[in-house]
Amino acid sequence: MLKLLMALIALAAPATAMAQAGQCRLPQVIARPQVEGPTSDDPKRVLPIGYYTLAVSWTPQYCKTSRGGARDALQCRSDNQFAFTLHGLWPDGYGKEWPQYCKPAGPLPRKVIRDHLCATPSVQLIQHEWVKHGTCMPTTPTAFFALSRKLYHGLGYPDMTQLAQRSTLSARDFAEAFATENKGMVADGIRLNLTRDGYLSEVWICMDRKYRYISCPPQQGGVMGAARLRIEPQG
Numbered sequence: 001m002l003k004l005l006m007a008l009i010a011l012a013a014p015a016t017a018m019a020q021a022g023q024c025r026l027p028q029v030i031a032r033p034q035v036e037g038p039t040s041d042d043p044k045r046v047l048p049i050g051y052y053t054l055a056v057s058w059t060p061q062y063c064k065t066s067r068g069g070a071r072d073a074l075q076c077r078s079d080n081q082f083a084f085t086l087h088g089l090w091p092d093g094y095g096k097e098w099p100q101y102c103k104p105a106g107p108l109p110r111k112v113i114r115d116h117l118c119a120t121p122s123v124q125l126i127q128h129e130w131v132k133h134g135t136c137m138p139t140t141p142t143a144f145f146a147l148s149r150k151l152y153h154g155l156g157y158p159d160m161t162q163l164a165q166r167s168t169l170s171a172r173d174f175a176e177a178f179a180t181e182n183k184g185m186v187a188d189g190i191r192l193n194l195t196r197d198g199y200l201s202e203v204w205i206c207m208d209r210k211y212r213y214i215s216c217p218p219q220q221g222g223v224m225g226a227a228r229l230r231i232e233p234q235g
Contacts, residue, residue: 024080024118030110033127038101046102049136050094051217054151054205055087058160061199061232075121083160083234086119086152087202088129089144091136096219099136108141116145119152151211156181164231171227178203188215191222192229200231 038044060083063076075082092098113126120126126145134144158177163169175187185205193202206216216222223229 024082024121025078026114026117027074030114030117031123032110033107033113033123035105035107036128036131037104042100044101045097045099046136047093047097047099049091049099049209051092051209051214052207052211053090053092053220054148054155054207055090055193055202056084056152056155056205057087057202058200058232059083059085060234061195061201064232065195071122071124074117080121082121084155084157084203085121086148087125088120088133089148089151090133092217092220100132102136105131105135112141112145115142116149119149147211151207154182155205160231161233164233169229169231170225171223171229172225174200174229175224182213185213186215188224189213191216191220191224192227194223194227194229198227198229200229 059075062085063072066072066076074080075085090098108127108130113123116126117123120129129148130141130144134141137144139147158174158181163174163177166173171192172187174192175190178190179185179187189206191204191206192200193204195201204216204220204222206214206220208214
């Protein structure tokens with residue numbers, strides 16, 4: 001597994017990534033993240049990895065309802081123009097539970113955070129993704145985030161402006177449009193996370209243990225099929 005990770009990472013661009021942002025200007029000073037760990041409600045689970053989920057967030061919807069204050073300033077209250085951002089790369093299990101918080105971890109180095117901020121524009125979310133998900137993979141923070149960016153920057157996207165203008169749009173319609181833009185991806189390999197009022201929040205993409213697109217296993221969460229959705233347009 002480690003050899004496979006390193007082979008994929010070798011293909012990734014080492015500089016700050018900006019492919020999914022109209023522009024990305026980082027602050028001169030990077031905040032220090034808070035240390036996180038398992039809780040009684042969100043416990044440590046060391047389990048075998050069955051597959052992966054690559055999760056990307058739709059910024060216009062996230063920022064419309066965000067109450068993160070300074071934590072979300074880079075993504076929502078700056079001159080930057082984010083569209084889809086990378087929530088994370090999540091190892092999933094063989095059943096309904098998934099590995100998480102496998103090893104304790106201190107604050108990430110500022111360089112690791114800076115290199116990843118144009119993909120995931122939140123210092124604390126980057127810390128969270130490493131502690132909860134990355135520690136369950138045989139890798140280092142630098143390698144984990146390089147791999148995550150590689151997979152994220154490999155994604156193609158449908159015309160979100162056109163989809164947002166449709167009077168009726170189902171989860172299946174969206175998944176088919178998204179899959180069409182990505183070689184080897186199928187609509188059944190996509191699940192959506194929607195807000196309570198039916199707006200697109202995130203796209204979850206299922207991948208096997210070699211990071212190839214697959215149909216999502218039955219236990220994968222999210223919305224699919226005939227469920228209706230709406231898309232918050234970009235400003």
